[in-house]
Amino acid sequence: GNSVTQMEGPVTLSEEAFLTINCTYTATGYPSLFWYVQYPGEGLQLLLKATKADDKGSNKGFEATYRKETTSFHLEKGSVQVSDSAVYFCALLVSGNTPLVFGKGTRLSVIA
Amino acid sequence: SQTIHQWPATLVQPVGSPLSLECTVEGTSNPNLYWYRQAAGRGLQLLFYSVGIGQISSEVPQNLSASRPQDRQFILSSKKLLLSDSGFYLCAWSEQVYTEAFFGQGTRLTVV
Numbered sequence: 001g002n003s004v005t006q007m008e009g010p011v012t013l014s015e016e017a018f019l020t021i022n023c024t025y026t027a028t029g030y031p032s033l034f035w036y037v038q039y040p041g042e043g044l045q046l047l048l049k050a051t052k053a054d055d056k057g058s059n060k061g062f063e064a065t066y067r068k069e070t071t072s073f074h075l076e077k078g079s080v081q082v083s084d085s086a087v088y089f090c091a092l093l094v095s096g097n098t099p100l101v102f103g104k105g106t107r108l109s110v111i112a
Numbered sequence: 113s114q115t116i117h118q119w120p121a122t123l124v125q126p127v128g129s130p131l132s133l134e135c136t137v138e139g140t141s142n143p144n145l146y147w148y149r150q151a152a153g154r155g156l157q158l159l160f161y162s163v164g165i166g167q168i169s170s171e172v173p174q175n176l177s178a179s180r181p182q183d184r185q186f187i188l189s190s191k192k193l194l195l196s197d198s199g200f201y202l203c204a205w206s207e208q209v210y211t212e213a214f215f216g217q218g219t220r221l222t223v224v
Binding site for chain 2: 046099100
């Protein structure tokens with residue numbers, strides 16, 4: 001079946017630190033990959049996406065590259081801010097299959 | 113532009129009472145609609161999705177049901193709530209089943 005595995009949180013970083021949140025996937029097919037962000041008390045917002053191998057999605061300083069050879073889609077940001085504190089979800093979508101499949105989420109806390 | 117409305121934002125209900133959560137989408141026609149549940153530490157679980165009026169797919173056997181009485185309205189219901197129904201419920205929509213979804217602000221349900 002299709003599944004997404006994210007690194008366990010919480011992750012606590014100081015402001016301006018480098019961020020990596022690991023995400024790997026298993027898919028029966030050729031998936032599209034997504035990162036969603038959930039700020040406290042809110043719904044999920046699409047952060048970035050990639051639809052084919054070697055694509056790089058980017059938004060708000062965050063980046064993730066679709067690596068087919070390692071079945072990974074790690075989220076990175078060079079310099080985090082306090083306002084980046086949120087829960088981040090990796091997700092996949094396989095055409096002809098069920099809707100989005102999510103990882104368990106990784107809580108990020110950035111301290112000043 | 114498209115918007116999604118979900119209400120209420122918070123709800124406290126006694127065990128055994130009924131439940132009705134409503135979600136509506138504006139600015140699009142024939143959207144695909146979803147209900148997800150987010151329990152603490154367990155990520156996002158897809159409960160139901162609908163590709164058209166009266167068409168409901170159930171992903172997980174639950175004490176819950178869903179209905180789509182109008183094109184852009186999706187309702188999540190229960191006849192008798194259980195303690196285990198507590199969680200954060202999220203409605204979402206997409207243009208097609210196999211594209212990224214856009215989420216509402218969520219309903220925090222506490223069953224006491």
